[in-house]
Amino acid sequence: MDKVFIGLGSNLDSPVSQLKNAIESLKQLETLTIQNVSSFYSSSPMGPQDQPDYINAVIEISSVLTAEQLLDELQNIENEQGRVRKQRWGARTLDLDILLYGNDVIDSERLSVPHSGISERNFVLYPLRDLVDSNFIIPNLGKISALLANCPMDGIKRLNDI
Ligand code: ROI
Helix, strand or coil: CCCEEEEEEECCCCHHHHHHHHHHHHHHCCCEEEEEECCEEEECCCCCCCCCCEEEEEEEEEECCCHHHHHHHHHHHHHHCCCCCCCCCCCCCCEEEEEEECCCCEECCCCEECCCCHHHCHHHHHHHHCCCCCCCEECCCEEHHHHHHCCCCCCEEEECCC
């Protein structure tokens, strides 16, 4: 089965709990299995700076769902946890993004996979590094080690013991 990676982010309403609750909700689904969870990281906001720091993590799952079906499940969990889409690039209670879906490249109205912006986002690359080896190739973008070398850790910190 394809390796699928999901990015989690929150900067409102107890962000660590938001991520933990999302992981618990994903565990309840019979259509997917969580294979691995990265460390949790705190990160400075990308975008408007007048918002709290984020908590970010990445998980690896395996699933029988298509990417679109998986997106539906992720959006259900975002909505259950009170996600309201307000300002673009503004604060949010929970973001669940499909980062990678095996080697698939998807460019549809609803989905862009690999997720656009992976290469500039330290809050995606550093947690993803916890789960893959340094030769791991991201479709269209290349080796994760090369992407990490060009993506400073500015503003991102691994949280221990969460
Ligand atoms: N910034 C950080 N640090 N982490 C995120 O998860 C995140 N998500 C977003 C925007 C607003 C782009 N900024 C972010 O959607």
